[in-house]
Amino acid sequence: MTIKALLDTGNCLYEPLTGKPVCLVEYGRLKTCLKNGTVIPGIRAIPYHSIGKKHGVLLGVTVDKLIFQNQGRKYEQSGCIVGIYKGKLSQSGEFSAIVHPDILKK
Incomplete structure (x- = not known):
């Protein structure tokens, strides 16, 4: 599945048990x-x-793998946490996911 996402430098959401950064995706x-x-x-x-x-409380799932492309570079992460957001992340529909900046640091 391909989803357009926003890299949000203000996203400071971490899963408390593992300490992994959380990316958000619309349900x-x-x-x-x-x-x-x-x-x-x-x-x-x-x-x-x-x-x-x-x-608030979000439901989240651990996914096998996420692949990101940002400014021509490809990033691949396994065992990522995806928070399931029930609303719309973009009023204009420009993106359907928010990427935690720490995902791209690894």
Whole structure:
């Protein structure tokens, strides 16, 4: 699956048990990959706070591999955490995911 994403240098979300950075993806883009009624390995609750939301919780999954392209360079990470966002990340629909900047440092 290919998804256009925004590299967000303000994204400071880490999964608390592993300390891994969390990328966000809209549920609407992932629902074909997530099967209703099945147990998803690696699912976790990720606490967060943001403007207007002091005590939020996102569902997250550990994915086998993410491949990113940024400014002509290719980055590949395994065991990444993807937070499932139920709303729209971009009002204009320009992107459907937010990439944590630390993902590109490895």
